Amino acid sequence: MMKSREPRREEEASWLVxxxxxxxxxxxxxxxxxxxxxEGSSLWAFCQRYGLSYARVRFWRQRQGGPAPVSFVPVRVRAEEEPGGGITGGVELEVSGVRVQVPEGVxxxxxxxxxxxxRESARC
Known part of the structure; x- marks a missing residue:
């Protein structure tokens, strides 16, 4: 016997109903x-999982202002010469005024x- 992908109506969460x-x-x-x-899934996957209209959900997300827009920040990649003659690489990230140097191989x-x-500190 094949099980239905959707739970019975009385078992559904109130938000889904x-x-x-x-x-x-x-x-x-x-x-x-x-x-x-x-849930942490993409909007598309979420809509597919629960049988919701992706267009409707996107419309309401835009109407309510949606998530914070994605923005790009400057990233500088540099190679440094070590005293022994080798080359090391790294990345420097800056988020909300905090600069972090990430060495190669971290x-x-x-x-x-x-x-x-x-990210958490930027929300505070």
Whole structure:
């Protein structure tokens, strides 16, 4: 027997029941966006998973101002000569006035933790 991908109506979360209604309100849209952010998936994947109209969700995201716009910041990549004659590379990041020099070969886990910490401090 094949299981349905969608849960039964009485088991659905209240935000999802409201989101499937014909008309949305600011509160319904806010509930959808809270859930999408908590899930951490892309907007497209979220809409596919819950059977929501991608066009409708995008419309409401734009209407409510949407997430903070993505912006680019200057990044300087440089190579330095070590005393022994070797070359090392690195990247210097600046986020909200905080400058971090990342040497070549730094672990990915450490870099992810540093970037997360910078993002959190920028929100405060």
């Amino acid at each position: 409201a989101a499937r209604s014909a008309r949305w309100t600011e509160e319904i849209a806010a509930g959808v966006f809270r859930e999408q952010q908590a 672990s990915e886990q450490l870099l992810v933790r540093v970037v997360r910490a910078l």
